[in-house]
Amino acid sequence: DQQVKQNSPSLSVQEGRISILNCDYTNSMFDYFLWYKKYPAEGPTFLISISSIKDKNEDGRFTVFLNKSAKHLSLHIVPSQPGDSAVYFCAGRSAGNKLTFGGGTRVLVKP
Amino acid sequence: DTGVSQNPRHKITKRGQNVTFRCDPISEHNRLYWYRQTLGQGPEFLTYFQNEAQLEKSRLLSDRFSAERPKGSFSTLEIQRTEQGDSAMYLCASSFDRESYEQYFGPGTRLTVT
Numbered sequence: 001d002q003q004v005k006q007n008s009p010s011l012s013v014q015e016g017r018i019s020i021l022n023c024d025y026t027n028s029m030f031d032y033f034l035w036y037k038k039y040p041a042e043g044p045t046f047l048i049s050i051s052s053i054k055d056k057n058e059d060g061r062f063t064v065f066l067n068k069s070a071k072h073l074s075l076h077i078v079p080s081q082p083g084d085s086a087v088y089f090c091a092g093r094s095a096g097n098k099l100t101f102g103g104g105t106r107v108l109v110k111p
Numbered sequence: 112d113t114g115v116s117q118n119p120r121h122k123i124t125k126r127g128q129n130v131t132f133r134c135d136p137i138s139e140h141n142r143l144y145w146y147r148q149t150l151g152q153g154p155e156f157l158t159y160f161q162n163e164a165q166l167e168k169s170r171l172l173s174d175r176f177s178a179e180r181p182k183g184s185f186s187t188l189e190i191q192r193t194e195q196g197d198s199a200m201y202l203c204a205s206s207f208d209r210e211s212y213e214q215y216f217g218p219g220t221r222l223t224v225t
Contacts, residue, residue, distance in 0.1 A: 004153075032212045043115070043202055043216030044154065089153045093212050096167050097142060101153030 003027040004092050006102035014110055019077040021105050023090035026071065030092030034099065035064060035075050038087045047088070048075070080109045113137060115217035117203050123223045124193055131189045132220045136205030143186050144214060145178055146202040147171065154202050160186060193224045 005024045013019045025033075031052050036044035050057040050064045050073065057064050063076045077084055087106050091099040116135045124130050136143045141162050146154035157176070158168045162183035172178075175193075180186040190197055200221050204214040 006153075009151075034212065036216075041218065043204075043218050045216070046213045049212060091153070096159060097206060097212060097214070098144075098156050098159065098167065099146075099154075099214060100156065101146075103151065103153050 002103075003100050004090060004102040006090060006105050008105050009103070010106040010108070012108045012110065013080050015082060016079045019075075019080045019084065019107055019109070021075040021077075021088050021090070021107070023073045023075075023102050024071060025073070025092050027092055027094065027100065028071075029094050030100075032093040033064070033066060033073050034091045034093065035062075036089045036091060036101075037084075038089065038104070044089060077107075080107075082109050082111050085109045115203055115205055115215050117201075117217040117220050119220060120218060121221050121223075123225065126193060126195060126224055128193055129189065129191045130193060130222060131187055132201055132203075132222075134186045134188070134203030134217060136185070136203070137215055140205035140207050140215070141183065142206045142208060142211075143180055144204040144206075145186070145188055146204065148200040148202060148219070149198075157188075190222075193222075195224045198222055198224045 034049040035047040037047045038044040048062045066073045087104045089104045091101045118133045144159040145157040148154045160180040175191045178188045200219040202219045204216045206214045
C-alpha cells in the first residue's frame, strides 16, 4: 500500500530552467506535506513544506503546490542550478509526526 | 557540529549475527525516529520515541528488531539474527516536538548482511 508515490524516477533539466517534481498521495489524513533533498552519503535534508489547508507555499527558488481534490502536489524549482542535482523525496505527515515518503525523483541539472 | 550523528556509518556482518547501531539526536530534541531505506526506495518509518518512551512501532519492525532510548538521549537499534533482507540504510531523525514537523536526519548506517 503505497500511500505516497513519485512516478518519475528521474528528471534532467538545463541550468536556469524550471524543474517540476510531482507527487501523488492516497492518505487523506496527512496534515502536512514535506519535500526533502538528499545528496549521496548524506541524510535527507528538509527543503520546504505545505500545510494541507494551503494550496501554495513559496521559499526563494522553491514553490510547492497542493491540489487536495486531486491528492497531488508538486515542487517547482526555478531557476534550477547545478547544486540542485540530488534525489528529492516528498513525504506526508500523519499522527505522531510520522512521515511517509515517496520513492524519490533523481534530478540532474546540466550546466 | 550539532546535527544528528549515527555510528557506525557502515557495518558488514554475516547472516545470523547481531548488530547494534547508535543514534545521537540534536540535544534539545525530545522526539527521535528510526527509518529504513532500501535501494531505489524512500525511507520507511520503523519506530519513534518521545523522550524515553517508545510510542509507535511499524509492522516492518519484526521481533528481531529492538530499539531503546534510555534517559531520553541517544538511541540504539539492535537487529538480532540478521538476514540478507535486513541489508539497507538505517536512518535516524530527531525533532523538537509533535508540532515541529521538520525532522532532522543523520547520515545513516549502511548495513550489509552477507
